[in-house]
Amino acid sequence: MGNIRVIGPRSSGKTTYLAALAYQPAKASRKNNNFQIQALNDDTRKLAEKAEGIIVEAASLEPSITQVRTIDDLAVYSFNIEVKNRFSKEKLTLAVRDYPGEIFDELEHGSSNPLHQEFIDECLTKDVSGCLILLTEWKQGTDKTYSRVLQRFTELMNSHDRANDLRLAVAMSKCERGELWPGRLDPEIDLFDVHLPKTKSILKDKIPAKNLHFYAISTFGVLGRNNPRPNRIEEWGTDGRNSVLRDPNRWQPYGLISPLYWLSTGKRMRYDA
Incomplete structure (x- = not known):
């Protein structure tokens, strides 16, 4: 079994990414035979x-960080994934x-929270x-923030003796956005070089090439090949403003499986499923 952390x-x-994976058997797998x-x-x-509510109705997923007391309170989502190649x-x-976002955010300056x-x-x-x-961000200052966080993360990898054997799939999420969608086919060059060059440089310098790949992920996708508007709108859910599908009947997520496949096997898929 491949143990993956998000x-x-x-x-x-x-x-939303994990909810989309769980929702696949009911929806997307019928359209994608791969x-x-x-x-x-x-x-x-x-x-x-709960996935349909999260993706279609802007519901939230519990527990929140305030309800987590130990690592065992975090759910583990287990999947069988069958990948069909040509032969x-x-x-x-x-x-x-997956870990609460606070864990990632606090890596920049460190945290005294023993739970984190x-x-x-x-x-x-x-x-x-x-x-x-x-x-997910590239506004002014974000590249510096991300680079500092991931510099700290690579230092922690080294202190835990994981610098040479932990694979990192680094993905630009929400790539259905118009500024990002054209760059999804070569995300290392067209997304990370353009929007997060310092972050990429830190990772390339600290992580062996065989253990690092860059990806683009769109949980919501776009409306169609000839209609590249995001298949996503903002709605108010139980925990604030969330993204939901604009048209569930046209749902075609992009890149959900590819990073998990590589993280688990060390091999690249022929297509971005």
């Missing part, structure tokens, strides 16, 4: 039950856990094969 700042789309997803445990099945099928079993340190220690244990890092 980290990123607040509002980077971590919860992969099939099956929920394996109660946490994942409960997420699947073969490959089955992956993944256990995915427990999260980081768990994230960097030897049985974790890789981390999916979701980044």
